[in-house]
Amino acid sequence: GVMMTHGNVLATLSAVMTIVPKLGKKDVYLAYLPLAHILELAAENLMAAVGIAIGYGSPLTLTDTSSKIKKGTKGDATVLMPTLLAAVPAILDRVRDGVFKKVNAAGGLSKKLFYLAYERRLQAINGSWFGAWGLEKALWNFLVFRKVRAILGGRIRFILSGGAPLSGDTQQFINICLGSVLYILVFFNWKM
Template sequence: MTAVPAILDRVRDGVLKKVEEKGGLAKKLFNIGYKRRLAAIEGSWFGAWGLERMLWDVIAFKQIRAILGVRMRFVLCGGAPLSGDSQRFTNICMGAIIGQGYGLTETCAGAAFTEWDDPSVGRVGPPLPCSCIKLVSWEEGGYTVADKPMPRGEVVVGGVSVTAGYFNHQEKTNEVYKVDERGMRWFYTGDIGQFHPDGCLEIIDRKKDIVKLQHGEYISLGKVEAALASSDYVDNIMVHADPFHNYCVALIVPSSHMLEKWAQEAGIQHQNFSELCNKADAVSEVEKSLSKVAKASRLDKFETPAKIKLLSDPWTPESGLVTAALKIKREQLKSKFKDELQKLYK
């Protein structure tokens, strides 16, 4: 199966919500089985593929695998960074290996790909035979090739797979395409990566997503969004930072199922979901959840949104606010919700 991270994240969230709803013995068996399998995978691959695996597959994971097909063997994932939690969840619950690919349209798609037997998470593997990959220091953002324990910097891809440039856009072409003294053409991706000792690449940031706040701290919007998206209340999120302020804010499309469930248990009266999103109690509940997730993800205080706005309408490709791969379109969101963002900074 081929998928983007957002799809695997939603499968994981959907399964975990079902497990939570069932509760009781089913929840206990799932948690025990998941922890045992996770310990086996991270400690010894023999334990992950032994008799105990077969036992837990029957007891806890058989019904989950039926969601995507019981004969799932391999998942190809690309388009955005995949979280370690979602990768391990697919390994364990779906019984499938995940291969992460990295590349861009400008590099004719593939530039790096993980080995099928690589048990690590978060990496996109070594360069493909058609590509050369190097890192270039980005001093302003604090990423250099001299960093320890691993060199870090902007990912630059070269080789025969690099395209000639942007059609009728010479200025942009000259900005991100460079030819070295040997005649090799390089494309400056704007992604920040680090190379592991075994030659595997890991994407850790993106230059366009990094904003310098008023007091000089750098905040990575993509990193914060990926962390906060694990909250049960978050269906979609866009973090926004203004260089003239010392904090960030966020636009959030909450999970209607989870927020309605909380409202029912808390006795919050409302006529529709839009009204619920505007209630101060609902905003406060989501903020508490975000603070808890931020603390667990070890985010700094300035990386946790100081104010949030709950939006009742989902972001879909049809609305033009997310791509077909469900990645947010930051500029379109900033334009559409310009007034809401301004109010959050008042």
């Protein structure tokens, strides 16, 4: 491990507060990582500093299809409907893989529609003027991506990611399907 100081955590909080838009009382944060994880410690301190409601969950009960969720009951994200989330890359990879697995299993029109919407959104991100139209974005959000967003409660505005490298594919998936801004946190250990 690396020795972290209170200064490291405070510097990270200060940086996040300058780049994340309009943190406030309307937000809800879903905490599910252990507080021993520096990402969770920093995220919860940020939420407390800004006055954001914090709901506590577990990685085993995070979504409706998590391993410890009984059939017919809701996961933590569905019940809490968070706007903010801290996630390690392994969790985001599981969300991505789960969505692609479900889409591919559905097959037919659902699969074709998902991949068409995904490709159009990717073109918009990469600068296609046609794909960037607001009407088209609203259409794909309504037809396809709201179902993906529902996995994490449907209201995620942004995700803080840290603790390990995040793959480009997963970051692209989050930006396209969840419509969330993904902030990658890096902690520095400065010696004074």
